[in-house]
């Protein structure tokens with residue numbers, strides 16, 4: 001192509017503008033979503049493992065009484081669900097740039113989380129008092145206590161982290177720091193913790209109620 | 213805070229040694245930190261393997277010097293079976309997690325992913341730093357496990373229970389050592405999944421103007437796919453790890469069945485199932501092997517194209533195949549469990565799905581060959597390693613197809629055939645990817661060239677060496693030699709294979725020694741190598757548009773705009789035989 | 804990036820969220836009633852899990868805002884989870900059922 005003439009033309013950059021976001025979600029929110037997916041898999045694997053050992057063991061106990069066990073767990077559910085609602089309000093307030101209201105709702109959310117924790121710790125102590133341990137229990141398969149403590153323990157750990165996280169967000173919001181996306185991101189995490197409980201509650205509590 | 217996408221202000225490098233080199237949030241520094249972490253681990257892992265190879269070849273020889281070094285494991289210069297197993301376990305763990313998962317993905321990925329997509333850093337720089345330090349802590353704990361009182365863990369890199377779950381009564385090394393092992397892995401999981409979500413967010417959100425998905429270099433596609441795998445696989449290992457730790461220290465029995473008698477003691481556990489661990493582990497484990505190799509695939513594509521001066525053959529097929537491999541990789545974990553007692557119906561499904569992975573793998577292989585076809589090939593060291601990668605990938609992949617068939621695997625499982633398979637493909641093919649990447653990107657990372665003749669010597673020794681080591685293992689496996697036996701000389705039917713053991717050990721020592729060429733080259737060039745220009749390979753991707761090494765914020769405060777695909781080599785009519793991705797010209801041939 | 808380009812939808816009113824919250828409480832109440840009445844275990848499991856999935860969907864759609872994001876985001880995040888959960892169920896449980904039939908547990 002010795003005498004081929006070469007034309008050089010200015011080129012467009014194509015349809016990707018750069019800086020726009022493919023999901024219309026900021027990086028922090030998207031990153032939190034990815035974390036939630038990943039964390040959800042950890043919980044899924046644990047719940048599946050729980051189902052696996054429970055199915056396999058004929059001597060699986062169902063020792064909880066409707067009252068007080070399930071009633072307490074229901075109150076705990078109420079705490080978490082309500083704290084999710086206040087969290088939504090906090091996010092909405094922050095979007096309106098209403099920092100005082102944001103803080104108010106955030107502290108309400110934290111209160112819900114703390115109430116959950118207090119009730120939960122109380123319940124653990126009661127069960128330990130009845131002789132339930134990770135390695136044995138008075139009622140049947142030792143894996144009952146093992147999976148109960150593992151699942152609720154890991155969930156409790158998430159609640160504790162969430163409470164601390166929200167505390168940081170609340171304080172920072174009060175000092176005029178943190179964007180609305182930061183508040184939203186912490187909210188996503190908090191709702192996720194709530195969501196996990198929506199599976200632990202039926203599987204671990206409702207299905208462990210004493211018959212008759 | 214979340215405003216990194218179109219930063220136009222120049223970031224100034226932090227002052228002070230600690231902020232700049234240790235607790236740095238610069239993705240380039242973090243990439244290099246990961247690389248050195250892997251370098252440390254690979255040297256340690258290799259030394260361990262040489263030790264146990266010595267034992268395999270000469271099980272009754274007396275190694276006085278080693279006896280002094282390891283007074284318990286090698287009392288009187290003789291290696292105990294437990295010490296042998298510890299060495300194998302630590303070798304496998306270090307290599308799989310701290311080398312093959314760390315160097316290609318977190319090391320090179322961290323350094324080059326942001327630059328190749330035209331970003332000034334990762335989406336979450338602080339999280340990035342955190343991921344590295346979490347991984348570092350995991351390594352420290354793992355090395356502690358190596359030196360734990362009672363001995364290093366010995367239940368293999370897959371840590372099958374009940375052996376791994378029972379604690380001290382199942383043998384030395386199964387006390388503190390094994391506990392530290394599990395904890396280290398759990399920590400590693402956290403570091404990896406945080407890294408993965410950072411990579412995914414960065415790739416999706418921070419691409420420069422014009423960097424459409426279809427213009428991304430295949431390396432970026434590879435790191436991206438790998439991150440998705442890591443994000444979805446590591447949390448499951450984390451769950452398994454939590455349960456295993458609890459079995460060990462909390463007295464639970466998730467993985468321990470009733471009525472076990474171990475070392476003449478009745479174990480007081482009941483109700484658990486070792487199979488559950490295998491499911492959880494391999495659900496992670498198979499995606500993990502792709503986590504190790506996918507970045508290598510990306511690197512191979514990049515290098516084959518650059519050094520053949522040809523576009524990648526079938527770019528779209530290449531990244532689609534990568535995504536397909538990643539996707540299918542989640543459906544096949546059961547091929548590691550064919551004789552574990554798993555449901556035989558599952559085995560059929562797993563077998564078929566496993567063979568299906570052969571299809572995208574073959575697509576990739578043929579496209580690599582297509583890329584080479586009629587190219588103006590430049591045999592640089594980097595290119596040699598890329599070609600070696602393809603060769604080893606084929607060898608290892610073909611043996612994988614054997615193993616994927618239940619009927620054959622019933623016989624081949626847990627023999628040296630499996631060891632041969634996964635070393636060919638995961639061990640050395642992935643390592644060749646790392647080497648290729650090192651020879652290719654060293655100039656960019658450190659501003660100096662590696663020595664080419666030394667690189668070629670290194671390649672030939674390594675390539676011939678690893679084939680000499682791992683090819684005979686296939687023969688031994690077919691002949692029925694089980695893996696993980698510390699001393700085969702007690703078994704009549706294995707004695708005829710002893711010469712092969714000796715041959716392999718000699719080959720291993722030669723190959724290990726030849727790595728000195730690499731280390732020498734690396735450290736010598738780091739200070740004394742020829743200064744590297746901006747684009748020594750005449751490559752097209754964005755990292756070659758910035759100085760070597762790049763400034764703190766990669767592009768000097770002005771993010772690039774991308775106009776071209778990643779592999780525009782030998783475009784007819786162009787001034788040179790390559791067009792940089794950010795070159796704003798379109799070449800149109802008029803006839 | 805508090806205002807990602809084009810992401811500013813009309814914010815749903817608080818009333819909507821309060822309704823979602825009420826629904827979640829009602830569904831929980833149904834679960835509690837199920838726990839009180841006690842049905843055969845397979846039926847219980849099916850009903851409870853269906854309720855949980857609905858609750859989870861409500862939380863994700865409204866509290867976690869997914870309903871107001873681009874569909875693309877939902878399609879990126881949710882299928883991975885669903886597929887993996889199906890895989891777990893398909894391949895883990897046959898083995899545990901076999902243990903059950905072997906009479907595991909004393």
Ligand code: HEM
Nearest residue numbers: 501505547548570609612613615616625626630634637638
């Ligand atoms: C065509 C693709 C492949 C097929 C069909 C395949 C098949 C298999 C099968 C069936 C096994 C189990 C053998 C046994 O334990 O009895 C196996 C083991 C293994 N494969 Fe592959 N494989 C393939 C590719 C890969 C790749 C790309 C890697 C890594 C980069 C890899 C790494 C491994 C490892 C590490 C093991 C052994 C783990 C252990 O037991 O310690 N394989 N492979």
Ligand SMILES: [Cu+2]
Nearest residue numbers: 498501547548
């Ligand atoms: Cu596999």
